[in-house]
Amino acid sequence: MQTSFPKGKIEAVLLEGVHQNAVDAFEGDGLRVHHQKGAAEDAQLADLLRSAHMVGIRSKTQVRGAPLESAERLLAIGCFCIGTNQVDLDAAAARGIPVFNAPFSNTRSVAELTIAEVVMLQRRVFERSSQMHAGRWVKSASGSREVRSKTLGIVGYGHIGSQVSVLAESMGLRVIAFDTAAKLPMGNARLVGSLAELLAESDIVSLHVPATDSTRGMIGAAQIAAMKPGACLINNARGSVVDLDALSAALREGKLSGAAIDVFPREPSGRDTDFETALAGIGNVILTPHVAGSTEEAQAAIAEEVSGKLLKFLNTGATGGAVNVPEVDLPEQGTIGGERVHRILHFHRNVPGVLSQINNAVSEIGANVSSQTLRTAGEIGYAVLDVNAGDAEDVRRRMDGIGETIRTRVLW
Numbered sequence: 306m307q308t309s310f311p312k313g314k315i316e317a318v319l320l321e322g323v324h325q326n327a328v329d330a331f332e333g334d335g336l337r338v339h340h341q342k343g344a345a346e347d348a349q350l351a352d353l354l355r356s357a358h359m360v361g362i363r364s365k366t367q368v369r370g371a372p373l374e375s376a377e378r379l380l381a382i383g384c385f386c387i388g389t390n391q392v393d394l395d396a397a398a399a400r401g402i403p404v405f406n407a408p409f410s411n412t413r414s415v416a417e418l419t420i421a422e423v424v425m426l427q428r429r430v431f432e433r434s435s436q437m438h439a440g441r442w443v444k445s446a447s448g449s450r451e452v453r454s455k456t457l458g459i460v461g462y463g464h465i466g467s468q469v470s471v472l473a474e475s476m477g478l479r480v481i482a483f484d485t486a487a488k489l490p491m492g493n494a495r496l497v498g499s500l501a502e503l504l505a506e507s508d509i510v511s512l513h514v515p516a517t518d519s520t521r522g523m524i525g526a527a528q529i530a531a532m533k534p535g536a537c538l539i540n541n542a543r544g545s546v547v548d549l550d551a552l553s554a555a556l557r558e559g560k561l562s563g564a565a566i567d568v569f570p571r572e573p574s575g576r577d578t579d580f581e582t583a584l585a586g587i588g589n590v591i592l593t594p595h596v597a598g599s600t601e602e603a604q605a606a607i608a609e610e611v612s613g614k615l616l617k618f619l620n621t622g623a624t625g626g627a628v629n630v631p632e633v634d635l636p637e638q639g640t641i642g643g644e645r646v647h648r649i650l651h652f653h654r655n656v657p658g659v660l661s662q663i664n665n666a667v668s669e670i671g672a673n674v675s676s677q678t679l680r681t682a683g684e685i686g687y688a689v690l691d692v693n694a695g696d697a698e699d700v701r702r703r704m705d706g707i708g709e710t711i712r713t714r715v716l717w
């Protein structure tokens with residue numbers, strides 16, 4: 306699609322080995338791509354961002370401070386992952402730079418691993434396997450159970466929690482769930498009114514809440530004490546949610562019969578690094594290095610989802626799925642009298658009176674507007690005007706002159 310300037314001059318910088326599907330998507334749309342395997346530290350990042358129009362990162366590259374300030378051409382940031390706290394979202398918004406992520410692309414991967422762990426914990430498979438690796442043949446049914454008719458308690462019934470719910474019921478588990486928000490339970494799942502109620506009823510508790518103030522330390526000694534004797538705990542959510550010392554004590558005492566933990570309060574940043582945890586060496590504990598959402602399918606899907614959102618923003622101005630600016634979904638520009646209209650994208654500070662100033666800018670020159678959209682969220686407003694090609698430059702100049710303007714871009 307034609308844009309304000311030739312696609313070949315638009316540079317996308319993709320860091321941290323973002324999946325090849327993203328490279329293909331950008332190159333397929335005519336962009337220049339810099340693709341590197343590792344993250345970029347401040348100095349290199351500032352260097353790369355100076356000329357970049359799009360940047361794609363995963364969880365390690367910190368887009369904030371000096372590198373972000375140096376990014377004068379940057380139009381949008383893509384986090385090829387779920388989390389966005391590695392980006393200074395407010396600073397980006399204040400510059401009219403939307404940030405996109407992939408909130409659902411690895412949902413299924415986490416749900417599948419969770420279900421597998423439910424079975425593995427109930428059958429004590431990892432413990433049996435470790436014994437075999439150590440040369441021991443422990444053939445016993447003791448402590449090995451079917452999952453059918455056991456109660457799975459899901460804490461956090463969002464995207465992942467509700468997928469786990471559906472898969473678990475199909476294997477014959479009874480599902481109960483607790484969420485602070487109102488939720489529609491899937492299938493025969495039942496919502497309970499409190500965490501305490503869920504803990505008291507569940508044979509397996511699986512956590513699927515985000516890392517927030519309200520979930521920090523949500524499962525500590527008191528909550529573990531409130532669980533059923535011999536129950537199992539699964540945490541594939543965030544490391545801040547569970548007190549691992551309390552969990553370790555409960556497992557060693559036999560209060561709980563097993564745990565599967567994928568996320569830790571302190572996680573190494575490197576790929577192949579030494580690691581210590583209070584849970585090491587305890588039987589029937591499955592430890593994984595924050596890989597619940599890391600599958601080849603998820604990486605491919607994330608690459609498609611985020612590159613799709615970035616390209617849609619580049620080509621149409623649509624901000625659907627942005628986490629820091631108002632979301633506006635837009636079709637491609639239409640035509641007036643056979644001529645393609647020009648689209649003016651205007652990020653501004655959200656204070657009263659901007660819309661009337663925009664309307665003045667249009668009416669002063671009698672510009673022909675075929676479509677107008679305005680959305681605000683927090684401190685940012687986003688106005689999109691489709692205007693007659695002949696009027697676009699004049700309208701843009703006037704909109705640039707509005708005191709609250711953050712950034713204006715024209716698509717033609």
Ligand code: NAI
Pocket residue numbers: 387408411412415460461462463464465466483484485486513514515516517519520541542543567568595596597598599
């Ligand atoms: P989501 O936002 O769709 O669902 C989270 C749910 O938790 C929401 O329904 C929310 O209302 C609920 N919630 C929030 N605070 C709560 C509280 N105090 N008590 C009970 N419920 C509460 O998020 P999604 O996509 O289901 O992901 C859940 C978490 O899984 C993510 O926040 C992330 O931390 C983690 N995750 C871990 C991965 C891994 O590789 N281990 C990969 C992907 C996500």
